[in-house]
Amino acid sequence: MNNWEPRIIAFLCEWCSYAAADLAGVNRLAYPSNIRVVRIPCTGRMSTKFILDALRHGADAIWVSG
Amino acid sequence: MQSVSGKAGNFEVTVSQAPRYIDTDLCIACGICAEKCPKGVVDYYNAGLSKRKAAYLPYPQAVPLKYVIDAKNCIYFQKRGRCKACQEFCPTGAVNFEDEAQVRRIRVGAMILCPGFVPYDPLKRDTFSYGRHPNVVTSLEFERILSSCGPYQGHMVRPSDQKEPRRIAWLQCVGSRDSHHGANGYCSTVCCTYAIKQAVIAKEHSTAPLDAAIFYIDVRTQGKDFERYYMRAKDEEGVRFVRSKISSVMPVEETESLLIRYTDAAGKRIQEEYDMVVLSVGLGVRKDTVSLAEKLGIELDQYNFAATSSFQPVETSSPGIYVCGAFQAPKDIPYSVMQAGAAACAAGARLAEARGTLVQEKPRVPERIVAGEPPRVGVFVCNCGKNIGGIVRVSEVAAFAKTLPYVAYVEENLFSCAQDTQGKITEVIKEQGLNRVVVAACSPGTHEPLFQETLIRAGLNKYLFEMANIRNQCSWVHSNDPDAATEKAKGLVRMAVAKAVRLAPLEEVKVDVTQAGLVIGGGLAGMTAALGLADQGFQVHLVEKEKALGGHGRKLLKTWKGENIGAFLKEVVQRIEEHPLVSVHLESTVVEAEGFVGSFRSRIKRGEEAEVVEHGTTIIALGAHQLRPSEYHFGTHPDIFVSLELDSAIATDSERFKEANAAVFIQCVGSREPQRPYCSKVCCTHSIQSALRLKELNPDMEIYILFRDIRTYGQREEIYKEARSKGIAFIRYSLEEKPQVDVTGNKLRVTVTDQMLQMRVQIDADIITLASAIVPTEDSRLVSGFYKLAMNEDGFFQEAHAKLRPVDFSTDGVYMAGLAHGPKPVEESIAQGQAAAARSVSLLAAKTIYTSAVVAYTSSAYCSECGVCIEICPFGAASIDNKTGKAQVNPAQCKGCGLCVASCRSGALNLKGFDQAQTFAMIDEALAS
Numbered sequence: 004m005n006n007w008e009p010r011i012i013a014f015l016c017e018w019c020s021y022a023a024a025d026l027a028g029v030n031r032l033a034y035p036s037n038i039r040v041v042r043i044p045c046t047g048r049m050s051t052k053f054i055l056d057a058l059r060h061g062a063d064a065i066w067v068s069g
Numbered sequence: 070m071q072s073v074s075g076k077a078g079n080f081e082v083t084v085s086q087a088p089r090y091i092d093t094d095l096c097i098a099c100g101i102c103a104e105k106c107p108k109g110v111v112d113y114y115n116a117g118l119s120k121r122k123a124a125y126l127p128y129p130q131a132v133p134l135k136y137v138i139d140a141k142n143c144i145y146f147q148k149r150g151r152c153k154a155c156q157e158f159c160p161t162g163a164v165n166f167e168d169e170a171q172v173r174r175i176r177v178g179a180m181i182l183c184p185g186f187v188p189y190d191p192l193k194r195d196t197f198s199y200g201r202h203p204n205v206v207t208s209l210e211f212e213r214i215l216s217s218c219g220p221y222q223g224h225m226v227r228p229s230d231q232k233e234p235r236r237i238a239w240l241q242c243v244g245s246r247d248s249h250h251g252a253n254g255y256c257s258t259v260c261c262t263y264a265i266k267q268a269v270i271a272k273e274h275s276t277a278p279l280d281a282a283i284f285y286i287d288v289r290t291q292g293k294d295f296e297r298y299y300m301r302a303k304d305e306e307g308v309r310f311v312r313s314k315i316s317s318v319m320p321v322e323e324t325e326s327l328l329i330r331y332t333d334a335a336g337k338r339i340q341e342e343y344d345m346v347v348l349s350v351g352l353g354v355r356k357d358t359v360s361l362a363e364k365l366g367i368e369l370d371q372y373n374f375a376a377t378s379s380f381q382p383v384e385t386s387s388p389g390i391y392v393c394g395a396f397q398a399p400k401d402i403p404y405s406v407m408q409a410g411a412a413a414c415a416a417g418a419r420l421a422e423a424r425g426t427l428v429q430e431k432p433r434v435p436e437r438i439v440a441g442e443p444p445r446v447g448v449f450v451c452n453c454g455k456n457i458g459g460i461v462r463v464s465e466v467a468a469f470a471k472t473l474p475y476v477a478y479v480e481e482n483l484f485s486c487a488q489d490t491q492g493k494i495t496e497v498i499k500e501q502g503l504n505r506v507v508v509a510a511c512s513p514g515t516h517e518p519l520f521q522e523t524l525i526r527a528g529l530n531k532y533l534f535e536m537a538n539i540r541n542q543c544s545w546v547h548s549n550d551p552d553a554a555t556e557k558a559k560g561l562v563r564m565a566v567a568k569a570v571r572l573a574p575l576e577e578v579k580v581d582v583t584q585a586g587l588v589i590g591g592g593l594a595g596m597t598a599a600l601g602l603a604d605q606g607f608q609v610h611l612v613e614k615e616k617a618l619g620g621h622g623r624k625l626l627k628t629w630k631g632e633n634i635g636a637f638l639k640e641v642v643q644r645i646e647e648h649p650l651v652s653v654h655l656e657s658t659v660v661e662a663e664g665f666v667g668s669f670r671s672r673i674k675r676g677e678e679a680e681v682v683e684h685g686t687t688i689i690a691l692g693a694h695q696l697r698p699s700e701y702h703f704g705t706h707p708d709i710f711v712s713l714e715l716d717s718a719i720a721t722d723s724e725r726f727k728e729a730n731a732a733v734f735i736q737c738v739g740s741r742e743p744q745r746p747y748c749s750k751v752c753c754t755h756s757i758q759s760a761l762r763l764k765e766l767n768p769d770m771e772i773y774i775l776f777r778d779i780r781t782y783g784q785r786e787e788i789y790k791e792a793r794s795k796g797i798a799f800i801r802y803s804l805e806e807k808p809q810v811d812v813t814g815n816k817l818r819v820t821v822t823d824q825m826l827q828m829r830v831q832i833d834a835d836i837i838t839l840a841s842a843i844v845p846t847e848d849s850r851l852v853s854g855f856y857k858l859a860m861n862e863d864g865f866f867q868e869a870h871a872k873l874r875p876v877d878f879s880t881d882g883v884y885m886a887g888l889a890h891g892p893k894p895v896e897e898s899i900a901q902g903q904a905a906a907a908r909s910v911s912l913l914a915a916k917t918i919y920t921s922a923v924v925a926y927t928s929s930a931y932c933s934e935c936g937v938c939i940e941i942c943p944f945g946a947a948s949i950d951n952k953t954g955k956a957q958v959n960p961a962q963c964k965g966c967g968l969c970v971a972s973c974r975s976g977a978l979n980l981k982g983f984d985q986a987q988t989f990a991m992i993d994e995a996l997a998s
Binding site: 017022029034042053 | 098100126129130134218512513514515538540541542543545546547548549550553554556557560561564923965966967968970971980982983985988989991992993995996997
């Protein structure tokens with residue numbers, strides 16, 4: 004388990020958190036690569052189905068931000 | 070701006086644009102120039118607390134996101150031709166040392182001045198140790214310290230040792246409300262609220278409990294919802310508020326802390342040590358603004374703010390030249406944005422005839438119908454010079470893309486966004502018969518519109534496009550691990566292709582705009598809005614409940630600047646009545662409404678008669694009332710007034726007041742109390758005006774103003790000073806010990822505990838005036854139902870964004886102005902009326918509007934008619950179809966947030982462009998490896 008890295012799915016609102024993730028890039032703030040971002044139009048769109056689907060397909064953590 | 074000639078309606082302005090030495094068409098904002106630049110420069114954007122390079126991005130969110138070379142600090146310019154590192158390394162050849170200032174002559178009909186403000190420089194004062202000790206910072210410096218793009222990446226640390234402070238003091242009114250040489254006599258309006266905000270955020274950022282103390286004279290949180298924020302900071306966040314006068318701030322050597330000596334509210338001298346001191350500096354006019362004003366020949370006031378009248382709050386003394394923001398007077402963001410709208414309205418009225426004369430139509434490429442075709446996805450993988458290609462192995466990503474289902478074509482680009490590449494992509498789409506496009510490059514945030522244009526030029530629907538973010542969210546943040554970055558880039562491309570395959574062409578809804586506006590409420594705000602529309606050439610229906618136009622303006626006497634409100638009102642009413650485009654509906658109310666942005670139908674009722682009007686936009690200016698208090702024996706004695714009644718009484722029978730020996734004003738009657746926790750904003754100024762008026766009628770009259778905080782913000786501070794100099798007594802009381810009014814026979818007696826003297830004071834008064842709260846009307850609630858408008862917990866209308874959209878409702882096509890939005894004085898109501906008109910005109914002038922194609926839609930077979938979508942939609946877009954009983958979404962009103970989709974328990978709703986199948990596909994591909 005020592006080398007175990009979680010697989011994280013992030014649902015980011017395109018107006019704020021997705022833009023913030025872009026800004027992290029502009030500022031070259033490094034972070035681990037085991038995260039996949041799904042852009043959503045607003046966290047209002049966030050459905051529990053997405054979380055369940057991600058967990059079912061093997062995600063270890065879900066991050067919703069908006 | 071170098072010079073101006075001509076006159077209103079036809080100015081010629083000579084503008085010099087400084088050279089930036091970087092071609093913005095070529096710059097891809099990769100930052101290599103800054104990285105390679107050897108010259109460090111103090112970063113003024115971060116208030117001098119950090120360094121940047123001579124080649125730099127002004128700030129991370131700069132628009133356009135393009136670099137610039139600071140010639141004053143660049144080695145090439147300072148040492149005649151050496152260095153050129155940026156030019157050598159720039160991957161696109163964007164650096165051009167031969168760049169020169171561009172002088173342009175621009176012909177305009179109107180000008181709007183919004184040059185902003187300069188913060189007060191506390192170096193002018195030695196009381197605070199500013200400039201002598203690094204842990205004394207200005208509020209602007211502290212703002213940068215709190216920012217994630219600031220000098221310490223948002224870690225709340227003090228400059229001297231970069232340790233987190235445990236105790237921070239904010240000192241208010243630094244350079245404001247101050248008669249010292251070099252300081253400003255006026256109140257800077259915004260500092261109390263920003264200090265509270267900083268204290269709250271500092272507490273949030275602090276890793277250990279932080280003692281945040283604000284040293285103040287009066288807490289002036291008169292803006293909308295600011296009082297509630299103040300209470301929250303005090304009661305819930307534990308920010309301490311210390312009413313005090315600061316004697317000195319002295320460094321403590323051993324701890325690098327600061328010793329504050331002050332006198333508290335009870336006159337006791339105290340000293341306390343703080344790790345850091347923040348000076349809440351005020352707002353002033355920049356020197357170069359003064360010379361700009363001189364060039365334009367506009368009048369300035371005693372403090373160099375643009376001179377304006379309360380009735381034309383954005384008009385300078387020079388016709389055709391308007392002003393907005395802090396150059397007109399110190400102000401916060403919401404009112405600055407309102408004034409910006411007002412200036413646009415005033416300029417728009419002058420330019421109405423010229424509207425649309427410079428418009429050029431873009432040629433339309435016919436759209437290819439792709440329905441029925443199997444997906445043929447084209448993937449374009451960008452190197453972004455070395456920005457992506459230097460880390461991610463782009464050829465590997467491209468080869469991987471070829472293996473993905475439905476991918477028909479893959480290409481690697483050096484710069485996908487370059488103009489020639491765009492042309493090539495257009496050709497490839499046509500040649501290869503592509504019907505979906507994926508670009509793996511920077512970010513959709515900056516480049517999606519550009520690539521969508523490319524699709525349009527190739528005859529593809531622009532929604533058949535998806536982007537994989539392999540720069541901002543991949544190569545730039547994983548540069549230390551090229552393998553991982555390459556793997557992630559492949560994963561992102563796979564996700565994007567999976568979504569692209571499932572994309573369908575979408576159509577933007579076209580709405581024809583009814584070229585008329587409806588204004589509800591005929592007070593100053595409503596009449597201003599109506600004239601704003603009519604002067605720009607649009608038909609207006611103005612609905613007023615009463616027999617006459619004017620609202621509260623009919624009762625008010627003068628503005629705080631002394632301008633006669635009655636005379637102005639008469640003029641406005643006459644203009645309204647004579648304007649051919651305004652139809653006034655008196656003694657009328659709106660009783661029913663339907664429709665949406667661009668196409669409303671409202672039923673206006675007058676007595677038994679009803680009329681239906683069609684309108685493209687709606688402006689709500691329903692006003693508010695002054696509270697009739699149920700305390701202080703109001704209504705039981707003829708000499709106990711509320712403020713407006715006192716005005717009327719003075720206007721009709723001033724003789725009566727010449728005999729009075731003593732007058733008492735009681736402030737905050739029904740405001741700033743638990744049941745009504747907002748400040749009514751106008752009452753402090755109003756009472757002081759009335760007190761001065763009484764003093765004029767009878768200079769021997771003893772006048773007492775019983776207050777909690779005096780909130781004469783901006784230059785209203787002048788009349789507060791005048792009142793004190795004329796001997797009007799100000800007695801501070803507290804909410805816990807409210808004044809008491811006793812009526813014995815005909816006699817009035819007020820008893821109050823003076824907070825400063827800690828003493829009970831009794832006053833035998835001839836007149837008592839209650840500065841009672843401004844309260845919303847019942848009509849607001851009714852009308853909110855007709856147009857589906859949000860209200861706040863106090864019953865005032867809720868704007869779409871408290872700072873940036875202060876006149877818009879979340880519901881498109883509906884705007885607000887005046888007291889129905891929140892308490893405000895005459896000039897702010899007028900500015901908001903103009904702003905509402907400007908917002909309204911931007912829609913009406915379009916004739917047809919296209920709304921977003923990313924909208925929710927229903928599959929009625931699945932709908933269980935539960936109504937959750939209707940309840941949850943913040944925009945009133947969901948409704949029940951009367952014929953079928955099933956839910957429906959009006960695409961013209963839908964904002965595509967997806968709330969209804971996520972809430973639908975039957976799966977009857979879906980969102981175009983972000984539908985369930987597309988999102989599932991992305992999630993599945995993200996995890997399939």
